[in-house]
Amino acid sequence: MRIALPVDPGLKTASEVATIEFVRQETDMPLPNTLAFDCSNQNILGFEWVLMEYVRGRPLESGWRDIPMSKKAEISESARYALGAMVEVAFFWGDRGHQRLARGPFKNSYEWLLTRLSLVIEEKAKILATTKDKDAMEDAEDSKSIAAQLVHILPSIIPPEDNEQSIIVHNDLSTNNILINDAGDPIAVVDWECVSALPLLRACQYPQLLTGTIQHRKPDIEEYGIGDLY
Incomplete structure (x- = not known):
């Protein structure tokens, strides 16, 4: 049980x-x-x-x-x-289960990856707004920057209009x-x-x-x- x-x-x-x-x-x-x-x-x-x-x-x-x-x-x-x-841990871990975000079904890898990257950006932004720990802030800033760059180049890697199985x-x-x-x-x-x-x-x-x-x-x-x- x-x-x-x-x-x-x-x-x-x-x-x-x-x-x-x-x-x-x-x-x-x-x-x-x-x-x-x-x-x-x-x-x-x-x-x-x-x-x-x-x-x-x-x-x-x-x-x-x-x-x-x-x-x-x-x-x-x-x-x-x-x-x-x-229904995946990444979509309900912490307070994500209460957030208003796209939860699928997703028509392709682009939509799925965009949502996952958006979760990272939002989470790191929240850390930057609430913590005073220098190391945590530096790590959050780096992660947020990398995720934002990936969001920018994502359409050139995976066409947003494609349908995938x-x-x-x-x-x-x-x-x-x-x-x-x-x-x-x-x-x-x-x-x-x-x-x-x-x-x-x-x-x-x-x-x-x-x-x-x-x-x-x-x-x-x-x-x-x-x-x-x-």
């Missing part, structure tokens, strides 16, 4: 539930079933909540070194809804959020809160489970210490 703080009231829970169901219908990704949920805080708990199926498995992180390379390769390869306001990006696709059974088969991908439909440029990166130290040869388990095995 997931109980959510009111960081983005209503939308955060509704987005998580809708994203899971959309991915279930459009892909063959293994996902836990949503049994019940409440997007409001008008209930006995006083918070939004989601009740999900319990999946009997263990995080991929704890079993990664035990499963064969063939299983690792399988894991690595592995409508009725509408796009709405962006978006893609659902699970921003925490780590080995902790992929559950496997004893045979090493993936049985569920979990933690779908704050998963958003983002510009295609956000898809041009490796998921967290495939990032880390570059290995030029197959790891030898005999070379690892006890603390490195889990």
Whole structure:
């Protein structure tokens, strides 16, 4: 059971539930079933909540070194809804959830990046107006200046009138959020809160489970210490 703080009231829970169901219908990704949920805080708990199926498995992180390379390769390869306001940490962190700003859906990378840069400029301007710390002011001034320059050149990099496809990006696709059974088969991908439909440029990166130290040869388990095995 997931109980959510009111960081983005209503939308955060509704987005998580809708994203899971959309991915279930459009892909063959293994996902836990949503049994019940409440997007409001008008209930006995006083918070939004989601009740999900319990999946009997263990995080991929704890079993990664035990499963064969063939299983690792399988894991690595592995409508009725509408796009709405962006439910992403950058849009509700701090007091941003109460600000009047464009929250999407965005038609292209230009609109999305412009909003993100505008958030930076506004945040740094607020710091400059409220702090007397010299280092903080210098950092805020530099960040604000860089963001303003990026806003100026953005139209020359990404045409504002272009229409682009978006893609659902699970921003925490780590080995902790992929559950496997004893045979090493993936049985569920979990933690779908704050998963958003983002510009295609956000898809041009490796998921967290495939990032880390570059290995030029197959790891030898005999070379690892006890603390490195889990």
